[in-house]
Amino acid sequence: MIIDVRCFLLVEEGELFPDWIIDYGVALSGSPREKVKERMEERKLDASGDLLVEDMDIVGIDKALLTCPDHGLVRGTGDNMSLDEYYKLYHKAVERHPSRLYMIGGVDPRRPDAARFIEKAVKEYGIVGVSLANQQGFFPNE
DSSP: OOEEEEEOOBOSTTOOOOHHHHHHHHHHHOOOHHHHHHHHHHTOBOTTSHHHHHHHHHHTOOEEEEEEOOOHHHHOTTOSSOHHHHHHHHHHHHHHSTTTEEEEEEOOTTSTTHHHHHHHIIIIIOOOEEEOOGGGTOOTTO
């Protein structure tokens, strides 16, 4: 069984792929940069998870852990969706593909209600783990 342990759904228009993500796709696939960028752009909006599961089938991945990111404190308050709305969208994709997709909760521990939010996410969204992404400006030992 092959499990991808770090996947994301892009659910908002306007999210762009930084150069390093495109370069990583080039390194993994060996495809030309423009082809990788084009493929990523054409398949980027996938709130249902359908395109992800389709790609998983193509490359032989059985299951995937979707990490719902929390960039709210890094990006500021200009997000189009709240963290709860992101979780709801990810949860819908998991419900749509229950034998293939599982959800990891991302939360910035600097949020005043981070622990309560994770408790809620376990109960309401069925998350199976928590991701702390220190590239957002904190370290797990803080």
